[in-house]
Amino acid sequence: MAEILIKGVAKSFGSFTALHSIDLTIADQEFMVLLGASGCGKTTLLRIIAGLESPTQGEVWIGGKRVDQLPPRERGIAMVFQNYAVFPHLTVYENIAFGLRMKKLPQAEVDTRVKRTAELMHIEQLLKRYSGQLSGGQRQRVAVARALAMEPDVILMDEPLSNLDALLRLEMRAELKGVLANSKTTTIYVTHDQVEAMSLADRISVMNGGHIVQAASPVEVYRNPAARFVGSFIGNPPMNFLPATRNGDGRYHVAGIALDGPSQGGAKLEFAIRPEDLTIAAGGLKATARVIEPLGAHTLVTSEVDGKLFRAVLDSDLKVAPGDELSLVPKPDRVRWFDLETSKAVN
Ligand code: ATP
Known part of the structure; x- marks a missing residue:
């Protein structure tokens, strides 16, 4: 032993x-x-x-x-x-x-x-x-x-x-x-x-x-x-982060969309999602595509959401060009939240 x-x-x-x-x-x-x-x-x-x-x-x-x-x-x-x-x-x-x-x-x-x-x-x-x-x-x-x-x-x-x-x-x-x-x-x-x-x-x-x-x-x-x-630190391309604010309805507003947040969270948190946990569908985060990188199995799209760099790993069949507007929906069970002061995960 x-x-x-x-x-x-x-x-x-x-x-x-x-x-x-x-x-x-x-x-x-x-x-x-x-x-x-x-x-x-x-x-x-x-x-x-x-x-x-x-x-x-x-x-x-x-x-x-x-x-x-x-x-x-x-x-x-x-x-x-x-x-x-x-x-x-x-x-x-x-x-x-x-x-x-x-x-x-x-x-x-x-x-x-x-x-x-x-x-x-x-x-x-x-x-x-x-x-x-x-x-x-x-x-x-x-x-x-x-x-x-x-x-x-x-x-x-x-x-x-x-x-x-x-x-x-x-x-x-x-x-x-x-x-x-x-x-x-x-x-x-x-x-x-x-x-x-x-x-x-x-x-x-x-x-x-x-x-x-x-x-x-x-x-x-x-x-x-x-x-x-x-x-x-872990994950390549890296995780995306955006500021989140809790509104009167108890939901968190992230770059113009409302998401259910953690029950223990404060008024302001950081929203986080991995690039592969986004899908293209209506009602998502509004992203402007900047750089498109076809990687064979997937396409890496680097975009801007609310003026912040935001990466998505998307289907390689997707037709997208720089300047296109995308609507990126985070998979609900993959969204993570971090406390702004302590940087610790909030559940
Ligand atoms: P690396 O991947 O570059 O090897 P590491 O994570 O293994 O980095 P360490 O070698 O453990 O890092 O060093 C940790 C810190 O302690 C560093 O800032 C280093 O400069 C410092 N350090 C290590 N050994 C000494 C020493 N003998 N005297 C003074 N400072 C030291």
């Missing part, structure tokens, strides 16, 4: 607070992704769990044991970091075998594990090469293979696919997902790539400014963002 508990973990560098009291539980065998823009604190949190950085405050527990005072090697974890420390003077085989030899495993076991993980990572043909002679992407795969070969309880990865070209990245993402789903490993994976996060995670922790804004399944963070930041 390798549940990971993060209790009130904070980190300051001088007067700068990189992490504000983080509380997070990662279940045994869960695949947790830390997602956020550059500088939000994801690497710092991962390094604290790994033991490469000590928290200013708080505790880290792995598998029922408090580990924040222990050195990295006593935490039962394997790591794959951006700067994948692969030893250039060792062959790929010896790089993957490195940790296994430290553990003094018998040669037959070392051999089996090296070959198995090399195959998983598609580098079995490179085993005799010196790592100094590899491309960045190949070295990255060696680093992942070396971590997997340890069969650790916990694996921590920081952008392990960042040096791969787009196609290989896609392929490796699927491989990694398959490999880790079949292992008993608890995984924490740092990325700023939301598609990668959505595709890999059991749960995503969305981070902003040293806080975890929401920790939930990919579908949940996409459909029910807990805060405006999550709605705007």
